[in-house]
Amino acid sequence: MEAVRPGIAARLSDLFWRRPGALLLVLLIPPLLWLGVIYIGSLAALLVQSFFSIDEFSGLINYEFTLKTYAELLRPANFDIILRTTLMAAAVTLAAAVIAFPIAYYAARFAKGHMKALFYLGVMLPLWSSYLVKVYAWKLILAKEGILTWAVDGVGASAALNAILALPVIGGGSLSVSYIGTFLVFLYVWLPFMILPVQAALERVPANLLEASNDLGARPGQTLRHVILPLAMPGIIAGSIFTFSLTLGDYIIPQIVGSSRLFIGQAVYAHQGTAGNIPLAAAFAVVPIVIMGLYLWMAKRQGAFDAL
Amino acid sequence: MHSDRAPIALQIAAFAGLAFLHLPLLLIFVYAFTTEDRSYQWPPPGLTLKWFAVTWNRPDVWAALGLSLKVAAISTVVAMVLGTLCAAAVSRAKFFGREAVSLLVILPIALPGIITGISLRSAFSLGEIPFSTLTIVLGHATFCIVVVYNNAVARFRRLSGSLIEASADLGANGFQTFRHVILPNISTALLAGGMLAFALSFDEVIVTTFTAGQQQTLPIWMLEELVRPRQRPVTNVVAMVVVLVTFLPILGAYYLTRGGTDTAGGGK
């Protein structure tokens, strides 16, 4: 069949051998066009809009270069949103690292055979199962008449729960309208993104390194602190890129579980939607980009990308 | 002495963490059968199968499901073509800007989805492009490329360069080499990448809210139920079905890439 094929395939094949650059170009052009035009083009369009402003009286967009919209971000109401989101992202990242570490360490070091597969799928399935379903599950859990209240009542700890909810700032009418609730859902939804890179980093620690540490007289706690943690650090940083970035940009979780105070994502959504203030929405959207840019820059210096 | 048994505290922490990841999902399964239809009451006052029949007869659910499947299918095909081309180029040669290409592929996933979403939306409005299935696909394919790319790059890396040279040496032209050597060796990785891309697209909501206009994909249908619950029992059933449906491609991808150094889901 190949023999009777007209020479065009053969000639093209010869051409690619003579000019390997031509083949590279043919391979790269479609994806680069797609990503370059659609994605980078859109990002640029967004960036440009953030330098426009909105006319307060007419509500129309004023297509002139200005930094006025960025200045608006510094107004207390808007700046609070940025601060609140960043703090939440930091808290979620820290908690995710603490919970992820034992799971990743156990899976990397002690799980063998079926147990290893169980842990792998055990992290992979929640990671890939529907984001909205996960959020929905927490709405069920945190609801006033839901399972958590029922369980807390069951063990007779309602007083403790009420005391926590009575705390200023993080408390609220019920868990589902408090920052604690928002935090729990964020933590749950992004946790697998922390486990995987940490596990990948720990898999690369040779077991004999730990034996060496032991051999040199280190107690398990010392080995953990001086050998395992430093080697897991690139993985933790890689994971934190996900948890941090995902929390910064999310607008659905705080909308469904939490108080009525806005996060960056909600602000972007609100300003571009009903308010029609696209410039301010764009400026808000640039904030996570800048924060993540700084974060990635610091992470790169720590060598975190080797663990991705 | 080094022992292969984990300290008991570590075991407890590890398994408790795993339980934390799974119990909420299991809860979804229980709620799909509850008789209560006005609140999220726990424990369920009774169990019933009737909500499955109710859901089955809901045209809005079917329409949303249909759109989601259509978008996921088209996005997956686009992502598979673009992701494979990109992976082939990056693993084939060292060229100027190679790092930048990898970064460009990863960026749509690395930056928060809302940024991709609002960027596309503002570009559509600047370009006066009306919302359609195509606008949803544009967004989805963009962030799906990376999962195909990651799987393909890992496999290309394992595909020794001398295999391709051996094929040429034995008289095969470039296209024959692609068909007889490259494709058979990367096909399972591509399939795995495609399944994951499908799952990713099927589930996506954040970018979609910006690119769908008035159209409803299944996640958007669910989001509206979450914000303004109107039909809790139907939502419960849909949630359960979605969990089951997304598990299939994940398990499939896992079995396809098992035993290799591929990172099936690592790139989400």
Place this chain on the structure above:
Amino acid sequence: MSYAVEFDHVSRHFGTVRAVDNVSIAIEEGGFFAMLGPSGSGKTTCLRLISGFERPTAGHVRIFGETSEDLPPNRRPVNTVFQDYALFPHLSVRDNVAYGLMVQGIDKRTRHARAEEMLALVKLDSYGDRKPAQLSGGQRQRVALARALVNHPRVLLLDEPLGALDLKLREAMQDELKALQRQLGITFVFVTHDQGEALSMADRVAVFNDGRIVQEGSPEDIYQRPRTRFVADFVGSANVLSPALSRRAGGPEAWHSLRAEAMEAIEGGSGRLSGTVTTVRYLGAVKRVTVDVGGDELTVAIPAGQDAPAEGATVGLNWTATAMHRMEGA
């Protein structure tokens, strides 16, 4: 005389690295030609210039008199046995061997029959249904050989084909390859860093260093009459005498090679040079005696039957004047 492969002032540069630097060779048809050299000396690049995976930066590579620069690998009458064998993991042994026929569009029955013939040639008759992963290293090597021969190439290129085999298997394969080459009458071009392999198998050897050919000749030439210090060192058979040392030994002031077995060491006696024995190593057929002659070390091989001087003894070293072979400097 017709040449199978000719290099006409060929260079291949990678950026500033001159992997192959102005090399000219003529490989006779039907011969067994070895390219010998340390890693990075340019020998593998030369092989790849013949197979077409590299293209010359300057000069011409001719295959049977035809300039090959514009001929892609799939159109050259040349096949390769790769260093890592490069067997297709997804194909059976039979389909691997038949691959070259398949891409020519030859029907399945014919190509499978030809593949079986080739497998018989390399003594793997009953292995056609296996996958490469189910074979041992030596068997994979034979499959690679059969696969490269199925197209009846006019030149067979072998890139360190024995490198991954253990010693015993390697020696057996050396004999087999040599026999196969005689039987088929195809030109073999063979790349290796193992001087023993090159000298025992090939009838012409080119020694490479830093992208250039430092010496080309018969194995005997290379062994007995190394042209430069590098060749003498790399082939490893001979002592290298610096100009000063040659002078002290009564020769002209120039670099010389002096084979270990051409010398004798007389305990307490006088000779061209005298020195102290530092080590004596028993190697079976010979004893290797290292003698310090005022800062330089020379090795003397003494047949097993004869007595060797003891370590620490003072010896005089003697040889006939013709044993000293004058070399080019450096």
